[in-house]
């Protein structure tokens with residue numbers, strides 16, 4: 482361990498999404514100005530934070546909304562000098578394939594009365610329930626501001642919410658909410674549509690990602706003016722990391738003699754770039770991309786013990802952007818002029834070929850009014866499969882342009898699931914296992930800070946800063 486007393490020379494980060502770029506930012510904070518940080522990116526900085534251009538204006542095509550209590554994202558926006566456009570939500574309807582089971586009214590009080598009439602106190606109780614979970618979840622910021630880190634995702638989750646949080650991973654959101662006393666009707670008509678719009682799946686996803694998904698339907702959600710991906714380019718710049726445009730193909734453990742005698746273990750990263758196939762040596766490697774063949778295809782060579790292989794399945798979600806007029810009669814409106822909804826969520830019905838449809842505003846917007854839904858507007862449609870021409874003609878009475886973005890968006894959640902390891906080898910760390918708890922921008926930023934802290938504490942042998950028990954109690958007495 483004595484070789485690790487000096488600062489590392491070089492750190493590699495693979496992937497320049499929000500996970501990789503925030504990792505570079507936190508690594509710089511911890512390891513200081515002298516370490517070289519290389520960030521490898523095979524595509525575009527931002528990864529799953531990306532915009533799409535529709536008739537000259539850009540719209541969020543991937544990660545779009547940020548929760549008001551996502552404190553890392555808030556911090557990034559503040560230090561990078563970015564801003565947040567004013568957000569005006571339109572009215573929401575929930576469609577079951579035959580009719581609307583719920584429609585918001587433009588009169589707030591009417592919407593509340595309708596909610597009470599349909600679902601009793603379930604909506605109010607749900608807000609309290611999600612708030613309690615968020616309250617515990619937010620302990621992570623306190624732990625991380627005191628530099629504590631975790632060597633497993635389950636350990637991190639346990640430190641936040643104890644066995645209750647671990648249990649949420651092993652139960653569906655349906656079972657979790659039924660046990661918490663929510664009605665079947667409410668789960669079917671309100672919770673399921675929120676799961677479908679956010680994660681493209683029903684209430685068979687784990688209870689924790691289910692709760693995160695419900696938080697994603699809270700009020701006060703925000704996004705970054707100019708596009709959320711600006712956070713990634715900003716963090717990369719602020720971290721003074723070097724961006725290497727190339728595809729990492731393999732990582733190999735190498736032993737090298739030291740000038741002072743003895744040997745040192747390094748990681749050789751091989752990659753293909755515009756200049757051909759290259760290799761470089763690193764003391765520490767952080768992997769900030771899902772490790773599966775379809776998404777990153779990285780081979781681990783010459784490791785003893787072997788580095789675990791991943792074949793985790795990511796869920797396909799298609800985002801289709803349509804500039805056109807919605808066909809209100811498809812949704813059962815006899816008089817289209819009475820249609821006033823800006824978003825439609827759906828319940829589970831095999832006949833339905835979309836998860837949701839909603840009017841979107843460009844990322845440059847500051848004060849744009851919510852468009853009249855019946856006029857031509859840009860609609861974002863989420864579906865499992867690309868929309869066919871026939872389906873487009875059912876959804877829209879007319880349209881001028883269509884843009885489609887197919888994503889391997891987030892894990893395909895199923896039970897039971899053990900999270901992938903954070904430590905893949907002595908000094909190789911994997912961030913994206915956290916997506917199996919819940920996939921969201923803030924989760925990647927939390928995993929990034931944890932990996933930066935963990936690698937730092939491993940390097941300097943600070944074992945007392947890793948996997949500490951009863952942190953919540955311990956920090957209550959600390960100033």
Ligand SMILES: Cc1cc2nc3c(=O)[nH]c(=O)nc-3n(C[C@H](O)[C@H](O)[C@H](O)COP(=O)(O)OP(=O)(O)OC[C@H]3O[C@@H](n4cnc5c(N)ncnc54)[C@H](O)[C@@H]3O)c2cc1C
Nearest residue numbers: 496498499500523528529543544545546729777890921922
């Ligand atoms: C349609 C959609 C909507 C979403 N909506 C929201 C939302 O509203 N709110 C929210 O919080 N989250 C949302 N998410 C989830 C959120 O976008 C992701 O959880 C988050 O962006 C993941 O970031 P990441 O950096 O971990 O991974 P990624 O963004 O996937 O970054 C990984 C990067 O690694 C690169 N890479 C992969 N392999 C290699 C290699 N071999 N060599 C070099 N580079 C490589 C990739 O090109 C990519 O840029 C959404 C996701 C999608 C797809």
Ligand SMILES: CC(C)=CCC/C(C)=C/CC/C(C)=C/CSC[C@H](N)C(=O)O
Nearest residue numbers: 545546547548678679693696697921923
């Ligand atoms: C991590 C915590 C505590 C909260 C995050 C809540 C949140 C923003 C959840 C949303 C996650 C998600 C994957 C949304 C996908 S779809 C988003 C939106 N409906 C869209 O239209 O793009």
